[in-house]
Amino acid sequence: MFSRLAGNSDVKDALRRMMAADRLPGALLFSGPDGVGKRQFALELAKASLCPKAKDFEACDVCPVCQRIPRIEIPTDDDKNKDNFKRVFSSEHPDVGMAHRYKRFILVDAIRHLEAEANFRPYEGEKRFFIVDEADHMNDAAANALLKTLEEPPATSHIILLTAMPGALLPTIRSRCQTLRFAPVAREEIEQYLKASHSHEDARLAARLSRGSIGRAVSLDLEVFRRQREAMLHVLQSAALRGGLANLLRLAEALNDPKQKDEFEAQTEILQMLISDTLHLKMRARAAEVVNEDVADDLMRIAEAVSTARIESWVNEIELLNERLAVNINRKIAADRLFVQMAGA
Ligand SMILES: [Zn+2]
Numbered sequence: 001m002f003s004r005l006a007g008n009s010d011v012k013d014a015l016r017r018m019m020a021a022d023r024l025p026g027a028l029l030f031s032g033p034d035g036v037g038k039r040q041f042a043l044e045l046a047k048a049s050l051c052p053k054a055k056d057f058e059a060c061d062v063c064p065v066c067q068r069i070p071r072i073e074i075p076t077d078d079d080k081n082k083d084n085f086k087r088v089f090s091s092e093h094p095d096v097g098m099a100h101r102y103k104r105f106i107l108v109d110a111i112r113h114l115e116a117e118a119n120f121r122p123y124e125g126e127k128r129f130f131i132v133d134e135a136d137h138m139n140d141a142a143a144n145a146l147l148k149t150l151e152e153p154p155a156t157s158h159i160i161l162l163t164a165m166p167g168a169l170l171p172t173i174r175s176r177c178q179t180l181r182f183a184p185v186a187r188e189e190i191e192q193y194l195k196a197s198h199s200h201e202d203a204r205l206a207a208r209l210s211r212g213s214i215g216r217a218v219s220l221d222l223e224v225f226r227r228q229r230e231a232m233l234h235v236l237q238s239a240a241l242r243g244g245l246a247n248l249l250r251l252a253e254a255l256n257d258p259k260q261k262d263e264f265e266a267q268t269e270i271l272q273m274l275i276s277d278t279l280h281l282k283m284r285a286r287a288a289e290v291v292n293e294d295v296a297d298d299l300m301r302i303a304e305a306v307s308t309a310r311i312e313s314w315v316n317e318i319e320l321l322n323e324r325l326a327v328n329i330n331r332k333i334a335a336d337r338l339f340v341q342m343a344g345a
Helices: 009-020 038-050 064-068 082-086 108-118 140-151 171-175 187-194 200-209 214-219 222-240 245-255 258-282 293-305 308-326 331-342
Strands: 027-031 096-099 128-132 157-163 178-181
Touching: 009 038, 009 178, 027 038, 038 064, 038 096, 038 128, 038 157, 082 108, 096 108, 108 128, 108 140, 108 157, 140 157, 140 171, 187 200, 187 214, 200 214, 200 222, 200 293, 222 245, 222 258, 222 293, 222 331, 245 258, 245 331, 258 293, 258 308, 258 331, 308 331
Parallel strands: 027 157, 027 178, 096 128, 128 157
Antiparallel strands: none
């Protein structure tokens, strides 16, 4: 089962055993960091259970049932109408649905709707599946309504709660669910997974930037990332060279262009990562051990040109910048200061 999903083989094994014994619990809790694939696993579980052509608990992935199950439309931020969120969003398969938060909270009406739906007999298959996305966002009323459903679980329905913060759920809810813990996915597994859709080089880079999250790896725009990294590499190169300050202040200017407002945070994050890689190389890490392995040669030249103390001072300056930005200090002042300090002026 789940041969298409990356990582978390323990979870796959547990689900396979439950299905083999025909003991899939009525209430499951998928707990683990964001982006590790909890939602994909839940949908794949529904597919494996409902696909008429499933073999050894593996959905065929091509039949109309498999095709329809993952199609669940959640309104985007622009057209968020609260009333839409007072019910479970049905997938294109009528036996699969998902409760989703409206702004900060999953509404009690959505959970009541889920309860009503869970008590209906399946329309097409033999089971119904209801996913509660970000279940820790249930407010008290919603949590209590769900608790009622979990106390008397309908025989033909399975409810799967997804959360990155299990501690934020009512203990009484947790105790009624069988918990499966998801771990960050290993870099190699993510790289392997991405090779189906990415070039070898892109798969390798995205896996390195993923921090164990399939979701993050898949949603990265590598073209944008490479452009931003190029600019930040230029910052480091200028800082490392004598007389680079003028260059840096020009870069600070560009960074503060109002049109680039959204990029500021991303760029400083990339700069921080490059500095950290440079420090690791200075401490004799091998190129393969740094995140930005593909520009390790450039970083190595910087590492050779400056002292360890200097790189450490860059680390401190970036941290200071982040602290200042957190209290909303003017970005231009903060960035100018960062670059002046980095240039050692
Ligand atoms: Zn199928």
